[in-house]
Structures are given as C-alpha cells and as structure tokens.
Amino acid sequence: MDLQIVRGDITTFPVDAIVNAANTSLLGGGGVDGAIHRAAGPELLAECRTLHGCKTGKAKITKGYRLPAKYVIHTPGPVWNGGGSHEAELLESCYRSCLELAEANGCRTVAFPSISTGVYHFPLEQAAEIAVRTILEYGKGGTALEVVEMVCFDGRTKAAYDAALAKMKER
Numbered sequence: 001m002d003l004q005i006v007r008g009d010i011t012t013f014p015v016d017a018i019v020n021a022a023n024t025s026l027l028g029g030g031g032v033d034g035a036i037h038r039a040a041g042p043e044l045l046a047e048c049r050t051l052h053g054c055k056t057g058k059a060k061i062t063k064g065y066r067l068p069a070k071y072v073i074h075t076p077g078p079v080w081n082g083g084g085s086h087e088a089e090l091l092e093s094c095y096r097s098c099l100e101l102a103e104a105n106g107c108r109t110v111a112f113p114s115i116s117t118g119v120y121h122f123p124l125e126q127a128a129e130i131a132v133r134t135i136l137e138y139g140k141g142g143t144a145l146e147v148v149e150m151v152c153f154d155g156r157t158k159a160a161y162d163a164a165l166a167k168m169k170e171r
C-alpha cells in the first residue's frame with residue numbers, strides 16, 4: 001500500500017472511495033462536507049438520511065452519485081476540546097474505521113481530506129502525525145488497499161502532512 005500526500009480538491013478525485021469529514025448527523029455542513037454534497041448532488045443527502053447519523057470516530061459508506069468516486073465514506077472527526085477528551089484516539093479511530101470500511105467494500109484506492117483540522121480545530125501538526133501513522137500502520141498489517149491519498153486543500157496542510165510522513169520514515 002502506497003501513501004501519497006497531494007494537494008487538490010477531493011471532489012475531483014476518481015478513486016474508489018473519498019472520505020468525508022462529516023458531522024454526527026451525516027446531513028451535510030460546510031467545508032469539505034458541503035463541497036462533497038454539492039458535487040455529488042441531492043441523491044447523496046437522500047441516502048445519508050437513511051443512515052440515522054454516525055458516532056464520532058466511526059464511519060458509514062454511501063454511493064458517490066455524481067462524483068467521480070464510486071463511494072463516499074462519511075466519518076465525524078472529534079471537535080478539538082483541548083486534548084483531554086480522547087480527541088487523539090477518536091481521530092485515529094476515524095482513519096482506521098474508514099480504511100476498514102473501504103477494504104470491506106472492495107476498494108483499492110482511497111482519498112482522505114484532513115479530518116478535524118478545519119472548523120473542528122484539531123491542531124494540524126498533531127492531526128497529520130496521527131493520520132500518517134495510522135494509515136502506514138494499517139498498510140503494514142497487510143491490506144488489499146493499493147493507494148491511499150491524503151488530499152490537502154492548502155499549502156500549509158500539505159506541508160504538515162509532508163513533514164509528518166518524513167518524520168515517520170526517519171524512525
């Protein structure tokens with residue numbers, strides 16, 4: 001399994017599954033969630049309504065509708081609350097749950113946004129290290145997933161994920 005850090009708009013990625021940094025209602029919002037719902041069209045919200053929400057750190061899958069991706073995997077990340085409310089383990093659980101669900105649905109290629117580092121205010125450097133470590137550890141366990149892309153929307157986010165990957169490779 002290859003982990004790639006790239007810059008771009010996740011709604012344009014022709015992968016098997018893109019991940020949505022959702023909220024627990026799964027009924028849409030701003031940020032990447034809003035962009036995914038706009039690009040996928042109203043059928044996505046209609047399917048999300050049948051899911052009855054999702055717990056923080058877990059994941060649920062839908063079709064991708066008008067997106068180039070076949071599936072959307074929705075995961076509510078933790079809201080940063082100072083670090084003493086299990087935020088790190090919940091963020092790790094988001095990445096792991098999404099990878100497991102992607103693999104269980106036969107996906108080979110998955111693209112993630114930077115979960116929780118927008119309006120949920122998880123500190124970027126720490127979030128990047130958790131994401132990179134969790135994805136690489138998942139890959140080491142043996143997986144049918146071939147490519148995992150971390151899709152960074154801006155330069156600061158890309159720099160943080162590049163640094164986290166470089167740091168992991170040094171170890």
Ligand code: AR6
Nearest residue numbers: 009010021023029030031032033035116117118119120153
């Ligand atoms: N492609 C890739 N990344 C994007 C895109 C895009 N098109 N648009 C934004 N980002 P956020 P969160 C980046 O706030 O912190 C929603 O309202 C963005 O720059 O979208 O997990 C949900 O409904 C940032 O780096 O997600 C929840 O209520 C990253 O995606 C809440 O926000 C995540 O920022 C979730 O907050």
